[in-house]
Amino acid sequence: SELATEAITLASPTTVADLLSPPVGVVGPETTVAGALDYLVHTLPVTGITYLYIVDKGQRLLGVVVMRELLLASPGQTMEEIMTPEPFALSPETPIFSAILSALKRHYRLYPVTDGDGKLVGLVFGWQLFEQVARETMAQSGSMVGISKEERLVTPVREAFVKRHPWLQVNLLTAFAAAFVVGLFEDTIAQIVALAVFLPVLAGQSGNTGSQALAITLRGMTLGELANFPIRRLLAKEIALGALNGLFVGVVAAVAMSLYAWMTGAASPLMLGLVVLIAMVGACVGSGLFGVLVPLTLKRFGADPAMASSIFLSTFTDILGMGLMLMLATVMVL
């Protein structure tokens, strides 16, 4: 589809500077309505002009005139008389998301962009801002599970297979890494089979905590919020959330483990419950940390954080969740 085709050919702009078009429709403040009309008649293509931008001799933006105002003014009036002075303008350094927040309030067709001195350096269309966020977020939710930006319902099986399969194979390899860690504790599992039953519980919960931290970090990246938010604060927040979530989920899981061990006649049901509780808190804290650090690290190395993050993250959280429980059981129960 066209949205998809455009989405892949377009790089990801992060600031207004990446979307800039050269200024058009620029006239001086003493230009009369008749003069502006003459300018419009002699500009080709006139359809490229949406507003008139009024600048002084130093190219500083003084005001804006919409066509309707030009239409309703008398021929002798000057731009200075009919313009809206000091119009809202974006800066080239404005992050896309901040620009979108401005656009949400105003819904102009076109936004002037001025530098630090107030000079008009270009124009950005309102639709460019929205298109960008729509594309980014649409691509993000799919690429976290190995679905390409361009895949749609109508994509044929063969094409979908070629695109999805490599992601599954890479995930399989990382699952082997987690399986290898579990395999190190085969003797422990052979003696306490209840641990095998709780392996998927640990892997699932640490995976969920990590995915939540990842989702918020990726959202912050897409929306350009990370520029104004210290990473240390984000890490501290996710560590606190991991500890809280791990504690409350861990208590429930620990009770379940103790009950299960007791009902199936396993040794030391209470100790096994404690193992599950400690493992859950540790795994959730670690997963929260990884959920923030993995996408940031990948971005630093130029990889697509949405796509690669979930593979690395699930490997980390699997090893952490299951490995921690099995290690603690080996040390504390056996």
Add this chain to the structure above:
Amino acid sequence: SELATEAITLASPTTVADLLSPPVGVVGPETTVAGALDYLVHTLPVTGITYLYIVDKGQRLLGVVVMRELLLASPGQTMEEIMTPEPFALSPETPIFSAILSALKRHYRLYPVTDGDGKLVGLVFGWQLFEQVARETMAQSGSMVGISKEERLVTPVREAFVKRHPWLQVNLLTAFAAAFVVGLFEDTIAQIVALAVFLPVLAGQSGNTGSQALAITLRGMTLGELANFPIRRLLAKEIALGALNGLFVGVVAAVAMSLYAWMTGAASPLMLGLVVLIAMVGACVGSGLFGVLVPLTLKRFGADPAMASSIFLSTFTDILGMGLMLMLATVMVL
């Protein structure tokens, strides 16, 4: 933030009809440029008028006149002479995504909406279309892992905890369901501990296949593509993909299982490999099916398909992947 606040107060429109504003700037084909100017002067607020829409006596849309054309025409010319005839128009039934595809090609500020008879029934702003998709997709990627639409980097720990934690507790309950199924096969695991090592591999792979099918189905829902795509075809596609993916991933996993079982001295390494292969194909086919059916079913019952789907889906895929492997091992190996 404002985007978030607006996002939660706004329901989710799926067709152009949900975004319709009443038509303004409507004049007849015999109206002269002078007459149109007079109409504009006497319309309050004139800023609400972007284009003039030319309709016949039956309100059928004949053409559109932009302010610039009005400006460059002579006072005696009629709308019929200067209008762009048969302008592009949306229909109230057009799904949002199709409307966006149209907007991507045209980038008009405003789109006229006409009914089956060509009557002008309203207007839709270009930014409304993009805003909608940006909001939906941004919310979707987070809600699949229990992150609310409004959570941002700056959301305090306490608020984030209250919002994220219930989702984790629900997931824990569903993990118990999977653990219960694994527990049914405790005797099997006690005899073949290698199976415990491969539990996370099976759960992970069927979860991934299911997530891919879910992502494509949710994307199709957001983009309104499902209206023109038979569900039977989507199911057939995901079954085929599940079988193909399960086969190729299953062969690799089967070889790994056989090697692992042989190295650790487990009984019937080849048979265990075959168990993994069959379980992987079955689990991936089932997960692909669930990935389509779960969001469709939830939507039918009025639930948010993005939020609730991943919980139901991961329960299904966990039980399917691990349960199938343990059941086959019990029947085929013991």
